[in-house]
Amino acid sequence: MENTFSVGLKHNIAPHQEFLLQGSILDSHKEVLLHRLRGLCDNAEKAPEPFYDHEMVFMLRGATAQQNPVLFRVRRSVEPRDDTSWHIRYLGTSEVGDKSRHTLVRACFDVACSNNVVQFLNEMGFKLDHEYCVKGYFFHKGRMKVTVSKIFRMAPSGGSDINTQEAMSHSHLVELSVVAPAGQEQIADDMKNFAEQLKPLIQLEKVDQKRLSVQ
Amino acid sequence: MGVVSVYMFPVPEGKSGQQVVESLQKSIELLGATKTGNFCVDCETFQTSIQNTQQRQVNILHSSDHPASCFAILDAGTCLVADSLFDGLMQKLKHYYQQRKGSKIESKGQRYEFGDFVFKVGSVSLASSFKGILLEIEYCPCIIAGDCWGLLKEMASSIVGNVAEQQPNVIKNKLEHVYTTADTMCQYLEHFNNYKKQTIPPTAVSTGR
Numbered sequence: 001m002e003n004t005f006s007v008g009l010k011h012n013i014a015p016h017q018e019f020l021l022q023g024s025i026l027d028s029h030k031e032v033l034l035h036r037l038r039g040l041c042d043n044a045e046k047a048p049e050p051f052y053d054h055e056m057v058f059m060l061r062g063a064t065a066q067q068n069p070v071l072f073r074v075r076r077s078v079e080p081r082d083d084t085s086w087h088i089r090y091l092g093t094s095e096v097g098d099k100s101r102h103t104l105v106r107a108c109f110d111v112a113c114s115n116n117v118v119q120f121l122n123e124m125g126f127k128l129d130h131e132y133c134v135k136g137y138f139f140h141k142g143r144m145k146v147t148v149s150k151i152f153r154m155a156p157s158g159g160s161d162i163n164t165q166e167a168m169s170h171s172h173l174v175e176l177s178v179v180a181p182a183g184q185e186q187i188a189d190d191m192k193n194f195a196e197q198l199k200p201l202i203q204l205e206k207v208d209q210k211r212l213s214v215q
Numbered sequence: 216m217g218v219v220s221v222y223m224f225p226v227p228e229g230k231s232g233q234q235v236v237e238s239l240q241k242s243i244e245l246l247g248a249t250k251t252g253n254f255c256v257d258c259e260t261f262q263t264s265i266q267n268t269q270q271r272q273v274n275i276l277h278s279s280d281h282p283a284s285c286f287a288i289l290d291a292g293t294c295l296v297a298d299s300l301f302d303g304l305m306q307k308l309k310h311y312y313q314q315r316k317g318s319k320i321e322s323k324g325q326r327y328e329f330g331d332f333v334f335k336v337g338s339v340s341l342a343s344s345f346k347g348i349l350l351e352i353e354y355c356p357c358i359i360a361g362d363c364w365g366l367l368k369e370m371a372s373s374i375v376g377n378v379a380e381q382q383p384n385v386i387k388n389k390l391e392h393v394y395t396t397a398d399t400m401c402q403y404l405e406h407f408n409n410y411k412k413q414t415i416p417p418t419a420v421s422t423g424r
Contacts (some may be wrong), residue, residue, distance in 0.1 A: 108301050111304060112297065
Protein backbone atom coordinates (compact mmCIF):
# COMPACT_ATOMS: atom_id res chain seq x y z
CA MET A 1 0.00 0.00 0.00
CA GLU A 2 1.33 3.38 -0.90
CA ASN A 3 1.00 5.61 2.12
CA THR A 4 -0.96 8.83 1.97
CA PHE A 5 2.14 10.87 2.65
CA SER A 6 3.98 9.75 -0.47
CA VAL A 7 0.78 10.14 -2.50
CA GLY A 8 0.44 13.66 -1.12
CA LEU A 9 4.02 14.53 -2.01
CA LYS A 10 3.77 13.03 -5.48
CA HIS A 11 0.71 15.06 -6.39
CA ASN A 12 2.11 18.02 -4.53
CA ILE A 13 -0.87 18.51 -2.25
CA ALA A 14 0.86 17.94 1.09
CA PRO A 15 1.59 21.32 2.67
CA HIS A 16 5.22 21.26 3.72
CA GLN A 17 6.69 24.66 2.93
CA GLU A 18 6.28 27.62 5.22
CA PHE A 19 6.40 31.23 4.07
CA LEU A 20 7.14 33.53 6.99
CA LEU A 21 7.40 37.22 7.89
CA GLN A 22 8.23 38.36 11.39
CA GLY A 23 8.16 41.53 13.42
CA SER A 24 7.72 42.78 16.94
CA ILE A 25 5.62 45.41 18.67
CA LEU A 26 5.91 46.98 22.11
CA ASP A 27 3.33 45.78 24.62
CA SER A 28 1.90 49.30 24.94
CA HIS A 29 0.90 49.34 21.24
CA LYS A 30 -0.40 45.80 21.08
CA GLU A 31 -4.06 46.81 21.42
CA VAL A 32 -3.88 49.11 18.40
CA LEU A 33 -2.41 46.33 16.29
CA LEU A 34 -5.04 43.82 17.46
CA HIS A 35 -7.73 46.32 16.52
CA ARG A 36 -6.23 46.82 13.08
CA LEU A 37 -5.85 43.06 12.50
CA ARG A 38 -9.41 42.45 13.58
CA GLY A 39 -10.56 44.84 10.88
CA LEU A 40 -8.31 43.38 8.18
CA CYS A 41 -8.76 39.67 8.84
CA ASP A 42 -11.64 37.23 8.45
CA ASN A 43 -14.33 36.93 11.11
CA ALA A 44 -14.10 40.62 12.03
CA GLU A 45 -17.31 40.37 14.05
CA LYS A 46 -15.75 37.93 16.52
CA ALA A 47 -13.31 38.77 19.30
CA PRO A 48 -9.68 37.77 18.51
CA GLU A 49 -9.05 34.11 19.22
CA PRO A 50 -6.70 33.67 22.18
CA PHE A 51 -4.21 30.83 22.54
CA TYR A 52 -1.83 29.73 25.25
CA ASP A 53 0.62 27.02 24.22
CA HIS A 54 3.52 25.18 25.80
CA GLU A 55 6.36 24.30 23.44
CA MET A 56 9.09 21.78 24.19
CA VAL A 57 12.01 21.54 21.80
CA PHE A 58 13.56 18.07 21.58
CA MET A 59 16.94 17.40 20.04
CA LEU A 60 18.46 14.24 18.60
CA ARG A 61 22.22 14.54 18.52
CA GLY A 62 24.61 12.21 16.75
CA ALA A 63 28.15 11.23 17.58
CA THR A 64 29.63 12.11 14.21
CA ALA A 65 29.96 15.46 12.47
CA GLN A 66 27.84 14.48 9.49
CA GLN A 67 24.90 13.89 11.77
CA ASN A 68 23.44 17.34 12.23
CA PRO A 69 21.23 17.59 15.29
CA VAL A 70 17.54 17.23 14.48
CA LEU A 71 15.01 19.39 16.32
CA PHE A 72 11.39 18.41 16.89
CA ARG A 73 9.11 21.02 18.42
CA VAL A 74 6.34 19.53 20.49
CA ARG A 75 3.45 21.86 21.21
CA ARG A 76 0.23 21.58 23.13
CA SER A 77 -2.49 23.89 24.30
CA VAL A 78 -2.31 24.75 28.01
CA GLU A 79 -5.48 26.84 28.16
CA PRO A 80 -7.93 25.39 27.30
CA ARG A 81 -6.21 22.18 28.34
CA ASP A 82 -6.79 19.83 25.48
CA ASP A 83 -5.30 16.36 25.11
CA THR A 84 -5.93 16.32 21.38
CA SER A 85 -3.84 19.43 20.75
CA TRP A 86 -0.42 17.70 20.87
CA HIS A 87 1.60 18.00 17.73
CA ILE A 88 5.16 17.78 16.45
CA ARG A 89 6.58 20.48 14.23
CA TYR A 90 9.73 20.06 12.21
CA LEU A 91 11.30 23.18 10.71
CA GLY A 92 13.99 23.03 8.06
CA THR A 93 16.76 25.52 7.40
CA SER A 94 15.39 28.94 6.48
CA GLU A 95 16.13 30.27 3.03
CA VAL A 96 16.31 34.03 2.93
CA GLY A 97 16.71 34.24 -0.84
CA ASP A 98 17.36 37.43 -2.76
CA LYS A 99 15.40 40.66 -2.90
CA SER A 100 12.88 39.32 -5.39
CA ARG A 101 11.61 36.90 -2.76
CA HIS A 102 9.45 38.68 -0.22
CA THR A 103 9.35 36.10 2.55
CA LEU A 104 11.47 33.60 4.38
CA VAL A 105 10.89 30.04 3.14
CA ARG A 106 11.53 26.89 5.13
CA ALA A 107 10.42 23.29 5.17
CA CYS A 108 7.69 22.72 7.70
CA PHE A 109 5.95 19.55 8.83
CA ASP A 110 3.06 19.79 11.25
CA VAL A 111 2.09 16.40 12.53
CA ALA A 112 -0.73 15.96 15.01
CA CYS A 113 -0.04 13.12 17.41
CA SER A 114 -1.19 11.34 20.55
CA ASN A 115 -0.43 12.67 24.04
CA ASN A 116 2.37 10.17 24.77
CA VAL A 117 4.71 11.98 22.36
CA VAL A 118 7.11 13.17 25.09
CA GLN A 119 7.67 9.61 26.35
CA PHE A 120 7.94 8.40 22.74
CA LEU A 121 10.63 10.92 21.77
CA ASN A 122 12.62 10.24 24.94
CA GLU A 123 12.61 6.53 24.20
CA MET A 124 13.70 7.28 20.63
CA GLY A 125 16.80 9.01 21.98
CA PHE A 126 15.68 12.65 21.90
CA LYS A 127 16.62 14.98 24.76
CA LEU A 128 14.67 18.03 25.88
CA ASP A 129 16.70 21.06 24.76
CA HIS A 130 14.56 23.98 25.92
CA GLU A 131 10.94 24.87 26.55
CA TYR A 132 8.77 27.95 26.81
CA CYS A 133 5.19 29.16 26.86
CA VAL A 134 3.53 31.33 24.23
CA LYS A 135 0.43 33.36 24.92
CA GLY A 136 -1.33 35.51 22.40
CA TYR A 137 -3.93 35.93 19.71
CA PHE A 138 -4.53 34.26 16.42
CA PHE A 139 -6.07 35.68 13.22
CA HIS A 140 -6.50 34.36 9.75
CA LYS A 141 -7.17 35.88 6.40
CA GLY A 142 -7.77 33.28 3.75
CA ARG A 143 -4.92 30.86 4.26
CA MET A 144 -2.65 33.45 5.83
CA LYS A 145 -2.16 33.08 9.57
CA VAL A 146 -1.26 35.96 11.84
CA THR A 147 -0.21 35.49 15.45
CA VAL A 148 0.51 38.18 18.00
CA SER A 149 2.11 36.49 20.95
CA LYS A 150 4.37 36.86 23.94
CA ILE A 151 7.01 34.36 24.98
CA PHE A 152 7.41 33.38 28.62
CA ARG A 153 10.17 31.50 30.40
CA MET A 154 8.97 28.38 32.15
CA ALA A 155 8.56 28.86 35.88
CA PRO A 156 11.36 27.14 37.84
CA SER A 157 8.75 24.95 39.46
CA GLY A 158 7.79 23.70 36.02
CA GLY A 159 4.19 24.78 36.46
CA SER A 160 2.36 26.35 33.57
CA ASP A 161 0.54 29.03 35.57
CA ILE A 162 1.04 32.22 33.59
CA ASN A 163 1.13 34.41 36.73
CA THR A 164 4.31 32.80 37.97
CA GLN A 165 6.06 32.96 34.62
CA GLU A 166 8.55 35.54 33.55
CA ALA A 167 8.11 37.31 30.22
CA MET A 168 11.15 37.25 27.94
CA SER A 169 10.74 40.86 26.79
CA HIS A 170 8.47 43.90 26.83
CA SER A 171 7.19 43.29 23.36
CA HIS A 172 5.03 40.91 21.37
CA LEU A 173 6.18 38.75 18.51
CA VAL A 174 4.11 39.14 15.35
CA GLU A 175 4.26 36.41 12.72
CA LEU A 176 2.56 36.19 9.35
CA SER A 177 2.79 32.74 7.85
CA VAL A 178 1.34 30.31 5.33
CA VAL A 179 2.11 26.62 5.08
CA ALA A 180 1.59 25.54 1.48
CA PRO A 181 2.58 22.82 -0.97
CA ALA A 182 5.91 23.40 -2.73
CA GLY A 183 6.16 25.82 -5.59
CA GLN A 184 3.36 28.20 -4.68
CA GLU A 185 5.60 31.26 -4.72
CA GLN A 186 2.76 33.68 -5.51
CA ILE A 187 1.58 33.43 -1.92
CA ALA A 188 4.63 35.47 -0.93
CA ASP A 189 3.24 38.42 -2.92
CA ASP A 190 -0.10 38.22 -1.11
CA MET A 191 1.76 38.23 2.18
CA LYS A 192 3.86 41.21 1.14
CA ASN A 193 0.68 43.13 0.25
CA PHE A 194 -0.90 42.25 3.56
CA ALA A 195 2.22 43.29 5.46
CA GLU A 196 2.15 46.65 3.64
CA GLN A 197 -1.29 47.32 5.10
CA LEU A 198 0.05 47.00 8.64
CA LYS A 199 2.68 49.67 8.14
CA PRO A 200 3.71 51.90 9.89
CA LEU A 201 2.26 50.20 12.97
CA ILE A 202 4.54 47.23 12.44
CA GLN A 203 7.25 46.32 9.98
CA LEU A 204 7.03 42.66 9.01
CA GLU A 205 10.29 41.42 7.52
CA LYS A 206 12.12 38.26 6.65
CA VAL A 207 14.42 37.76 9.59
CA ASP A 208 17.64 35.92 8.81
CA GLN A 209 17.85 33.49 11.70
CA LYS A 210 21.39 32.41 10.86
CA ARG A 211 22.62 35.90 11.63
CA LEU A 212 20.77 35.87 14.94
CA SER A 213 22.47 32.71 16.10
CA VAL A 214 25.94 34.03 15.23
CA GLN A 215 25.58 37.16 17.31
CA MET B 216 -14.28 0.88 16.43
CA GLY B 217 -14.48 -2.01 18.83
CA VAL B 218 -12.32 -4.71 20.34
CA VAL B 219 -10.07 -6.66 17.97
CA SER B 220 -8.26 -9.96 18.20
CA VAL B 221 -5.78 -11.05 15.55
CA TYR B 222 -5.02 -14.76 15.05
CA MET B 223 -2.40 -16.56 13.10
CA PHE B 224 -4.16 -19.07 10.84
CA PRO B 225 -2.03 -22.14 10.15
CA VAL B 226 -1.30 -23.32 6.63
CA PRO B 227 -1.20 -27.13 6.71
CA GLU B 228 1.53 -28.93 4.83
CA GLY B 229 0.70 -29.79 1.28
CA LYS B 230 -1.66 -26.84 0.83
CA SER B 231 -0.87 -23.51 -0.73
CA GLY B 232 -1.59 -20.22 1.03
CA GLN B 233 -4.08 -19.31 -1.65
CA GLN B 234 -6.07 -22.52 -1.09
CA VAL B 235 -6.27 -21.95 2.66
CA VAL B 236 -7.29 -18.30 2.21
CA GLU B 237 -10.05 -19.38 -0.16
CA SER B 238 -11.41 -22.06 2.15
CA LEU B 239 -11.27 -19.60 5.08
CA GLN B 240 -13.15 -17.01 3.04
CA LYS B 241 -15.71 -19.62 2.07
CA SER B 242 -16.35 -20.62 5.69
CA ILE B 243 -16.82 -16.94 6.64
CA GLU B 244 -19.21 -16.44 3.73
CA LEU B 245 -21.13 -19.57 4.83
CA LEU B 246 -21.70 -17.90 8.21
CA GLY B 247 -23.65 -15.25 6.32
CA ALA B 248 -21.00 -12.52 6.28
CA THR B 249 -20.94 -10.05 3.38
CA LYS B 250 -17.86 -8.78 1.56
CA THR B 251 -17.19 -5.11 2.24
CA GLY B 252 -14.03 -4.47 0.28
CA ASN B 253 -10.31 -4.89 0.77
CA PHE B 254 -7.93 -3.97 3.55
CA CYS B 255 -4.21 -3.68 4.07
CA VAL B 256 -1.98 -3.30 7.12
CA ASP B 257 1.68 -2.64 6.39
CA CYS B 258 4.77 -2.27 8.52
CA GLU B 259 8.23 -0.87 7.90
CA THR B 260 11.11 -1.09 10.33
CA PHE B 261 13.67 1.64 10.97
CA GLN B 262 16.84 0.94 12.91
CA THR B 263 19.43 3.17 14.56
CA SER B 264 22.38 3.68 12.28
CA ILE B 265 24.71 5.02 14.97
CA GLN B 266 27.37 2.62 16.10
CA ASN B 267 28.37 2.13 19.72
CA THR B 268 24.94 3.12 20.91
CA GLN B 269 22.02 1.16 22.12
CA GLN B 270 20.21 -0.42 19.17
CA ARG B 271 16.75 0.97 18.81
CA GLN B 272 13.95 0.17 16.42
CA VAL B 273 10.94 2.13 15.26
CA ASN B 274 8.18 0.25 13.48
CA ILE B 275 5.89 2.34 11.30
CA LEU B 276 2.49 0.78 10.62
CA HIS B 277 -0.36 1.95 8.42
CA SER B 278 -3.86 0.59 8.21
CA SER B 279 -6.23 1.12 5.30
CA ASP B 280 -9.06 1.52 7.82
CA HIS B 281 -7.29 4.63 9.13
CA PRO B 282 -5.80 6.16 5.99
CA ALA B 283 -4.85 9.51 7.56
CA SER B 284 -2.96 7.97 10.48
CA CYS B 285 0.40 6.43 11.06
CA PHE B 286 1.28 4.21 14.03
CA ALA B 287 4.86 4.33 15.28
CA ILE B 288 5.72 1.55 17.73
CA LEU B 289 9.02 1.30 19.63
CA ASP B 290 10.69 -1.86 20.96
CA ALA B 291 9.40 -1.08 24.42
CA GLY B 292 5.84 -1.07 23.11
CA THR B 293 5.20 2.68 23.23
CA CYS B 294 2.84 3.47 20.39
CA LEU B 295 2.55 6.96 19.00
CA VAL B 296 -0.50 7.65 16.87
CA ALA B 297 0.19 10.49 14.45
CA ASP B 298 -0.88 12.02 11.14
CA SER B 299 0.40 10.18 8.09
CA LEU B 300 2.80 13.10 7.63
CA PHE B 301 4.90 11.37 10.32
CA ASP B 302 6.44 9.38 7.46
CA GLY B 303 7.96 12.68 6.35
CA LEU B 304 9.48 13.17 9.81
CA MET B 305 11.12 9.74 9.61
CA GLN B 306 12.81 10.83 6.38
CA LYS B 307 14.27 13.79 8.28
CA LEU B 308 15.81 11.34 10.74
CA LYS B 309 17.53 9.26 8.07
CA HIS B 310 20.98 9.97 9.53
CA TYR B 311 19.81 8.41 12.79
CA TYR B 312 17.20 5.86 11.80
CA GLN B 313 17.55 3.93 8.57
CA GLN B 314 14.98 1.75 6.96
CA ARG B 315 15.99 -1.87 7.23
CA LYS B 316 16.23 -3.33 3.74
CA GLY B 317 13.58 -5.89 2.86
CA SER B 318 11.76 -5.27 6.13
CA LYS B 319 8.45 -4.26 4.59
CA ILE B 320 5.80 -6.73 5.65
CA GLU B 321 2.09 -6.48 5.01
CA SER B 322 -1.18 -8.28 5.56
CA LYS B 323 -3.60 -7.80 2.71
CA GLY B 324 -6.94 -9.27 1.79
CA GLN B 325 -10.71 -9.29 1.98
CA ARG B 326 -12.85 -7.55 4.61
CA TYR B 327 -16.22 -8.98 5.72
CA GLU B 328 -19.06 -7.75 7.90
CA PHE B 329 -21.34 -10.04 9.84
CA GLY B 330 -23.79 -8.26 12.15
CA ASP B 331 -21.68 -6.68 14.90
CA PHE B 332 -18.53 -8.46 13.76
CA VAL B 333 -15.91 -7.56 11.18
CA PHE B 334 -13.57 -10.21 9.74
CA LYS B 335 -10.40 -9.53 7.84
CA VAL B 336 -8.60 -12.34 6.10
CA GLY B 337 -5.08 -11.24 5.27
CA SER B 338 -2.25 -12.95 3.44
CA VAL B 339 1.03 -11.89 4.99
CA SER B 340 3.90 -11.20 2.65
CA LEU B 341 7.45 -10.18 3.53
CA ALA B 342 9.31 -8.56 0.65
CA SER B 343 6.63 -10.05 -1.67
CA SER B 344 7.11 -13.66 -0.51
CA PHE B 345 4.12 -15.36 1.15
CA LYS B 346 4.56 -15.93 4.89
CA GLY B 347 1.21 -16.94 6.30
CA ILE B 348 -2.35 -15.93 7.06
CA LEU B 349 -3.68 -13.56 9.71
CA LEU B 350 -7.33 -13.45 10.66
CA GLU B 351 -8.63 -10.34 12.40
CA ILE B 352 -11.95 -10.46 14.23
CA GLU B 353 -13.52 -7.29 15.56
CA TYR B 354 -16.54 -6.94 17.80
CA CYS B 355 -17.74 -3.42 17.07
CA PRO B 356 -20.26 -2.41 19.78
CA CYS B 357 -17.84 -2.60 22.74
CA ILE B 358 -14.57 -0.86 23.63
CA ILE B 359 -13.70 -2.68 26.87
CA ALA B 360 -12.02 -5.99 26.06
CA GLY B 361 -12.94 -7.57 29.41
CA ASP B 362 -16.65 -7.04 28.72
CA CYS B 363 -16.79 -8.80 25.37
CA TRP B 364 -13.91 -11.26 25.42
CA GLY B 365 -16.32 -14.19 25.87
CA LEU B 366 -18.30 -13.26 22.78
CA LEU B 367 -15.21 -12.61 20.72
CA LYS B 368 -13.66 -15.90 21.82
CA GLU B 369 -16.79 -17.86 20.96
CA MET B 370 -16.96 -16.35 17.49
CA ALA B 371 -13.25 -16.89 16.94
CA SER B 372 -13.25 -20.50 18.12
CA SER B 373 -15.85 -21.41 15.49
CA ILE B 374 -13.33 -20.39 12.86
CA VAL B 375 -9.83 -20.84 14.24
CA GLY B 376 -10.53 -23.55 16.82
CA ASN B 377 -8.53 -23.86 20.07
CA VAL B 378 -6.17 -20.99 19.26
CA ALA B 379 -9.05 -18.68 20.20
CA GLU B 380 -8.71 -19.67 23.88
CA GLN B 381 -5.46 -17.78 24.17
CA GLN B 382 -5.79 -14.06 24.78
CA PRO B 383 -3.48 -11.80 22.80
CA ASN B 384 -0.94 -10.19 25.16
CA VAL B 385 -2.22 -6.69 24.40
CA ILE B 386 -5.74 -7.64 25.49
CA LYS B 387 -4.48 -9.55 28.54
CA ASN B 388 -2.71 -6.44 29.81
CA LYS B 389 -5.65 -4.08 29.49
CA LEU B 390 -8.84 -5.98 29.97
CA GLU B 391 -10.47 -3.14 31.90
CA HIS B 392 -9.18 -0.23 29.81
CA VAL B 393 -10.53 1.37 26.68
CA TYR B 394 -9.36 -0.57 23.65
CA THR B 395 -7.93 1.51 20.79
CA THR B 396 -6.65 0.94 17.26
CA ALA B 397 -3.10 1.36 18.61
CA ASP B 398 -3.65 -1.96 20.45
CA THR B 399 -4.68 -3.63 17.19
CA MET B 400 -1.50 -2.37 15.55
CA CYS B 401 0.56 -3.80 18.43
CA GLN B 402 -1.05 -7.20 17.81
CA TYR B 403 -0.18 -7.02 14.12
CA LEU B 404 3.39 -6.04 14.97
CA GLU B 405 3.73 -9.01 17.31
CA HIS B 406 2.57 -11.38 14.56
CA PHE B 407 4.76 -9.69 11.94
CA ASN B 408 7.79 -10.09 14.21
CA ASN B 409 6.97 -13.77 14.69
CA TYR B 410 6.78 -14.27 10.93
CA LYS B 411 10.13 -12.53 10.49
CA LYS B 412 11.75 -14.76 13.11
CA GLN B 413 10.49 -17.91 11.37
CA THR B 414 13.32 -19.62 9.61
CA ILE B 415 12.84 -20.22 5.94
CA PRO B 416 11.64 -23.82 5.51
CA PRO B 417 14.46 -25.92 4.06
CA THR B 418 13.87 -26.50 0.41
CA ALA B 419 14.99 -29.61 -1.42
CA VAL B 420 18.65 -29.17 -2.12
CA SER B 421 19.59 -30.24 -5.55
CA THR B 422 23.06 -31.58 -6.03
CA GLY B 423 23.25 -30.08 -9.48
CA ARG B 424 24.12 -33.38 -11.10
